[in-house]
Amino acid sequence: MSKITTLSEFIMQRQQDFPFATGELTSILNDISIASKIVNRDVNRAGLVDILGAQGSENVQGEQQQKLDVMADNAFIRAFKSGGEVCGIGSEEHEDFIAFDNEISKNGKYVVLFDPLDGSSNIDVNVSIGTIFSIYRRKSPTGTLATLDDMLQKGSEQVAAGYVIFGSSTMLVYTTGRGVNGFTLDPSIGEFCLSHPDIKTPETGRVYALNEGNLNQCDPGLKDYAEYCRQDDPATGRPYSGRYIGSLVADFHRNLLKGGIYIYPTTDSHPTGRLRLLYECNPLAFIVEQAGGIATDGKNRILDIQPKELHQRCGYYVGSKQMVEKAMSLLKETEKIQA
Ligand code: AHM
Ligand code: MG
Numbered sequence: 001m002s003k004i005t006t007l008s009e010f011i012m013q014r015q016q017d018f019p020f021a022t023g024e025l026t027s028i029l030n031d032i033s034i035a036s037k038i039v040n041r042d043v044n045r046a047g048l049v050d051i052l053g054a055q056g057s058e059n060v061q062g063e064q065q066q067k068l069d070v071m072a073d074n075a076f077i078r079a080f081k082s083g084g085e086v087c088g089i090g091s092e093e094h095e096d097f098i099a100f101d102n103e104i105s106k107n108g109k110y111v112v113l114f115d116p117l118d119g120s121s122n123i124d125v126n127v128s129i130g131t132i133f134s135i136y137r138r139k140s141p142t143g144t145l146a147t148l149d150d151m152l153q154k155g156s157e158q159v160a161a162g163y164v165i166f167g168s169s170t171m172l173v174y175t176t177g178r179g180v181n182g183f184t185l186d187p188s189i190g191e192f193c194l195s196h197p198d199i200k201t202p203e204t205g206r207v208y209a210l211n212e213g214n215l216n217q218c219d220p221g222l223k224d225y226a227e228y229c230r231q232d233d234p235a236t237g238r239p240y241s242g243r244y245i246g247s248l249v250a251d252f253h254r255n256l257l258k259g260g261i262y263i264y265p266t267t268d269s270h271p272t273g274r275l276r277l278l279y280e281c282n283p284l285a286f287i288v289e290q291a292g293g294i295a296t297d298g299k300n301r302i303l304d305i306q307p308k309e310l311h312q313r314c315g316y317y318v319g320s321k322q323m324v325e326k327a328m329s330l331l332k333e334t335e336k337i338q339a
Helices: 007-015 023-042 068-081 120-125 212-217 220-230 250-258 278-288 321-338
Strands: 056-057 064-066 086-093 110-118 129-137 160-167 168-174 180-186 191-196 207-209 261-264 294-296 316-319
Touching: 007 023, 007 180, 007 191, 023 068, 023 110, 023 129, 023 160, 023 168, 023 180, 068 086, 068 110, 068 120, 068 129, 086 278, 110 120, 110 278, 129 250, 129 278, 160 207, 160 250, 160 278, 168 191, 168 250, 168 278, 207 250, 212 220, 220 321, 250 261, 250 278, 250 316, 261 321, 278 294, 278 316, 294 321, 316 321
Parallel strands: 086 110, 207 261
Antiparallel strands: 056 064, 110 129, 129 160, 160 168, 168 180, 180 191, 261 316, 294 316
């Protein structure tokens, strides 16, 4: 049997790769791992105890919050607040960012932006859901309260990002800009164990994931791309398989491992896109690039977009390099024909 490497061991080993590392980022990643285990426990019990269903309140995007959203949000905020390395957070569940107003946190060097439980409409039907996080160095001076500017940084400034998928097993996948590694939770020992070292996403794949119900509402070039995906061409493996879970982390995770493209374009009902740049698009873009893939809003590299507001949304095309490039070229061609 080969030696098991736990997430904590791995994080410690990696800390030694950074000569001046002080261990703060390491602590944040450990806090995330603990909060993830708490959320995992609650997600697993969701069908057993009476915590299913909407809590009755709406989040800032006007969507119904599920109880588990709130629980996950609380678990992560508690972890970051008590850890002392994080001076403030932005969460998909809160209209404003939260600056931790205590002496220890004010000295924290980092901010974390996160979606505590993405795909929450899937909770009631037992479909995979996930947590997504993104860590930045603060811009404001230590010793003061975190500011909005700390939160509104380009994705290229991320120092770490990752997600936890609560699926048939629970996995934590993260990057600090030196490749992508995946850890599977072994429930019998309560540890995330290195199961997917140095993940590289295939250059191309055979899966396209988009909500085809939106095709009449979006850029006509996308219809052309969907048509391309359905065409018969054994040389390129087409027709591709359409797979859309409707749970970003799950769709992304499958494509990362197997190859594929995930698309959520701008549509008539979501003219600026549905997914949030800071909580969803940036962290997954950092991961996909580290794994050899691409993430764009249709025109710009996601990681180059300067955010203007906390809950900013954008169109999203993410996945295997060749597939995203093909989608972009068809979008451009259709644009030219229409001009
Ligand atoms: P959420 O953050 O409110 O859960 O919304 C994000 C989710 C993604 O997980 C998923 O890919 C997408 O919204 C599904 O949207 P749609 O139902 O419009 O296809
Ligand atoms: Mg979300």
